[in-house]
Amino acid sequence: MAPVAFRDVRKAFGSVEVLHGVSIDIEEGQFVVLVGPSGCGKSTLLRMLAGLEHVTGGEIVIGDRVVNALPPKERDIAMVFQNYALYPHITVAENMGFSLKLKGVSKREIAERVKPAAEILGLAHLLDRYPRQLSGGQRQRVAMGRAIVREPQVFLFDEPLSNLDAKLRVSMRTEMKNLHQRLRTTTVYVTHDQIEAMTMADKIVVMHDGIVEQVGSPLELYDRPNNLFVAGFIGSPAMNMLTGRVDATDRTKFKTGDGRVLPVGAPGRAEPGRELVYGVRPEAIRLGGDIPLTVEVVEPTGSETHVVARLGASEMTCVFRERISAGPGEELRVSFDPSAVHIFDAKGGERLSA
Secondary structure (H helix, E strand, O other): OOOEEEEEEEEEEOOEEEEEEEEEEEOOOOEEEEEOOOOOOHHHHHHHHHOOOOOOEEEEEEOOEEOOOOOHHHOOEEEEOOOOOOOOOOOHHHHHOHHHHHOOOOHHHHHHHHHHHHHHOOOHHHOOOOHHHOOHHHHHHHHHHHHHHOOOOEEEEEOOOOOOOHHHHHHHHHHHHHHHHHHOOEEEEEEOOHHHHHHHOOEEEEEEOOEEEEEEOHHHHHHOOOEHHHHHHOOOOOOEEEEEEEOOOOOOEEEEOOOOEEEOOOOOOOOOOOOEEEEEOHHHEEEEEEEEEEEEEEEEOOOOEEEEEEEOOEEEEEEEOOOOOOOOOOEEEEEEOHHHOEEEEOOOOEEOOO
16 A cells, blocks of 8 residues: 655646646545546546546656656556446456456466455355356446455545446445455545545545545535535535625624524624625524424435425525424424534635634
């Protein structure tokens, strides 16, 4: 395993710059997830780390080597792609050991390295099968096994679960997390799914339009988003946001555009007269209180009840642990947890609350 560093990395396709000076430090053994919407540059950054894209500017470092000019085979990395990229005409065992065969490793050593990897991934009974005889989840494990037997310094994953159904994605997330905890190999993982990022990462890098918006642990990003983009992107259901200003005489009160007064726990740098955005996560809304919501949709999920309602002209999503009997058009009285309220600058998007 080895640390990885991106130092002011830039990428341009012709006259179009898609990465604008990205700097990230990844510690040895960390599981780091690059997350963001389509087109944000996360896959391009991963491909540059793998040596599949040329670096326009800056440096990429693996261990103590600047790898900008090194071909992929000399970077000591292993990459797992979205489409698995298995050879259909050879067996699972041969797929897993193929890269070692190309290096001239003996058959005996290949078998010695394939066997424990197959046991870790639950593939030992499938080694003689061909990819067409496997399920999607099994094929994904074969692709992971092929990476493991190479014993690289860094694992790279490019949206490896996107072709799986919802239930299998959940189980594969758990398998991959367990695998990383056993191997402790430095891992860089790309996804657009923030739930994958939250559940799997030691550290998340949120990207948007070719820049890094915020880097931190999953709960750091969830509890203290740096700006409106991160606040809206991390969390499902998404954070509720309302525009307005803090009260001129009491900064612990926020007045929305239609005159409603909401509580603020720690307004920080939110000054009266400044146009602001008030953010509250769905689970920070509690039943009982003096804030009236008009119910639009009730979605029971079993353990929770999701309610879409209106506060004046604004739509709000609430997540309650309690069962809700209210129907569309009925009123719910709720309260907001002031300590969980976030205040952002409406123009620049920066976080202002403490």
